[in-house]
Amino acid sequence: xxxxxxxxxxxxxxxxxxxxxxxxxxxxxxxxxxxxxxxxxxxxxxxxxxxxxxxxxxxxxxxxxxxxxxxxxxxxxxxxxxxxxxxxxxxxxxxxxxxxxxxxxxxxxxxxxxxxxxxxxxxxxxxxxxxxxxxxxxxxxxxxxxxxxxxxxxxxxxxxxxxxxxxxxxxxxxxxxxxxxxxxxxxxxxxxxxxxxxxxxxxxxxxxxxxxxxxxxxxxxxxx
Numbered sequence: 001x002x003x004x005x006x007x008x009x010x011x012x013x014x015x016x017x018x019x020x021x022x023x024x025x026x027x028x029x030x031x032x033x034x035x036x037x038x039x040x041x042x043x044x045x046x047x048x049x050x051x052x053x054x055x056x057x058x059x060x061x062x063x064x065x066x067x068x069x070x071x072x073x074x075x076x077x078x079x080x081x082x083x084x085x086x087x088x089x090x091x092x093x094x095x096x097x098x099x100x101x102x103x104x105x106x107x108x109x110x111x112x113x114x115x116x117x118x119x120x121x122x123x124x125x126x127x128x129x130x131x132x133x134x135x136x137x138x139x140x141x142x143x144x145x146x147x148x149x150x151x152x153x154x155x156x157x158x159x160x161x162x163x164x165x166x167x168x169x170x171x172x173x174x175x176x177x178x179x180x181x182x183x184x185x186x187x188x189x190x191x192x193x194x195x196x197x198x199x200x201x202x203x204x205x206x207x208x209x210x211x212x213x214x215x216x217x218x219x220x221x222x223x224x
Contacts (some may be wrong), residue, residue: 074113140165
């Protein structure tokens with residue numbers, strides 16, 4: 001399906017990007033990696049008259065790790081998270097969940113901020129943000145402020161982000177060693193919904209879904 005017509009701008013500073021968004025009275029959209037927004041454009045779920053490309057905003061990139069947790073710049077890509085070995089111990093849930101994001105082409109382009117901003121219920125990052133009680137830092141014409149994940153996500157494809165605001169970073173508090181059970185791959189399509197349950201797993205513990213698969217296979221063999 002062809003995309004709707006729109007104008008395009010690629011600012012080099014954050015204030016310029018905010019001004020572009022604010023000047024179109026809610027009829028402009030920021031685009032980062034495009035992996036969430038472009039499908040929405042194709043299905044006419046969004047029809048902005050202006051796309052504001054954030055790819056030149058270098059200040060929105062980078063991963064910072066401290067005793068308080070992990071801070072992800074909005075333009076951090078899934079590939080950046082995969083390649084950062086520090087996250088294996090700094091935030092194992094983030095590291096494990098991102099391995100299930102689509103395929104490598106999408107992981108090479110998709111960004112943390114883009115996923116958060118569009119609140120697709122099938123995406124991994126909104127689930128991580130909710131599970132970890134993340135803080136989402138945004139900037140707009142009225143200044144900078146922080147929104148708790150529980151207040152940011154207001155429903156499927158709906159957030160508290162104002163039309164002139166841009167996500168600048170996502171702050172994830174430090175965690176222990178969490179357990180994660182990904183959904184079966186055959187269900188991972190556009191209708192899927194991600195589920196994360198907070199909890200802790202013992203170091204070296206086996207994922208319970210492996211035993212479940214063995215029991216299900218044995219039952220199927222008995223029926224055969």
